[in-house]
Amino acid sequence: MTDKDITTKEHAENGYVPDYDVPTLYERNDVYDDDITDFISKRITDVLTVLGEDPAREGLVKTPERVAKAHQFLCQGYAMDPRAILESALFDEDYNEMILVKDIEMYSLCEHHMLPFFGKAHVAYIPKGKIVGLSKIPRVVDVFARRLQVQERLTLQIRDAIQDVLNPQGVAVIIEAQHLCMMMRGAEKQNSFTTTSAMSGEFMNQATRAEFMRLVRPNH
Numbered sequence: 001m002t003d004k005d006i007t008t009k010e011h012a013e014n015g016y017v018p019d020y021d022v023p024t025l026y027e028r029n030d031v032y033d034d035d036i037t038d039f040i041s042k043r044i045t046d047v048l049t050v051l052g053e054d055p056a057r058e059g060l061v062k063t064p065e066r067v068a069k070a071h072q073f074l075c076q077g078y079a080m081d082p083r084a085i086l087e088s089a090l091f092d093e094d095y096n097e098m099i100l101v102k103d104i105e106m107y108s109l110c111e112h113h114m115l116p117f118f119g120k121a122h123v124a125y126i127p128k129g130k131i132v133g134l135s136k137i138p139r140v141v142d143v144f145a146r147r148l149q150v151q152e153r154l155t156l157q158i159r160d161a162i163q164d165v166l167n168p169q170g171v172a173v174i175i176e177a178q179h180l181c182m183m184m185r186g187a188e189k190q191n192s193f194t195t196t197s198a199m200s201g202e203f204m205n206q207a208t209r210a211e212f213m214r215l216v217r218p219n220h
């Protein structure tokens with residue numbers, strides 16, 4: 001969901017037809033509940049007022065509804081089951097080497113300020129008879145990221161879900177992220193990254209862990 005979606009729909013309402021197929025915000029109806037949108041919108045209108053804004057001015061007329069939908073989108077992970085996603089694409093396979101999905105884009109909201117933290121996740125596992133469709137790994141990252149989080153718990157939840165469903169020889173997760181609540185409020189230097197990691201099984205072994213780190217950061 002981006003401003004581009006909204007702009008495209010508004011263009012469409014004004015008779016402008018884009019020459020490519022853009023999904024509109026409103027095709028994702030399953031994400032938005034009208035009652036919840038209404039409930040949040042009314043309160044955002046109040047928030048705008050007490051912050052000194054005029055919620056009736058042109059630029060803000062649709063803001064409460066947009067904020068309500070943005071928060072439902074960014075918190076849709078509560079309604080999703082990461083284990084079911086993994087179970088939907090499990091395959092028997094005798095592959096015994098490390099499988100690494102790296103540089104997975106990750107966007108989440110910190111639970112203390114509801115401000116974004118974002119960066120990259122690197123997820124590896126060593127199978128024990130079962131592998132999972134590779135696209136499911138980023139989806140599991142998304143499901144946990146689209147909840148209110150702390151980076152430490154997000155890292156552990158990704159590891160544990162994969163460990164529980166695949167029962168592999170081991171799982172390793174690293175997340176490198178920047179936190180807007182620190183950057184915008186001046187508590188940290190602008191370019192600081194927070195790195196968290198969670199390992200299990202074979203990745204507790206120093207050599208395996210070193211191999212994982214070397215694959216994630218080839219230039220170090």
Ligand SMILES: [Zn+2]
Nearest residue numbers: 110112113181
């Ligand atoms: Zn925060």
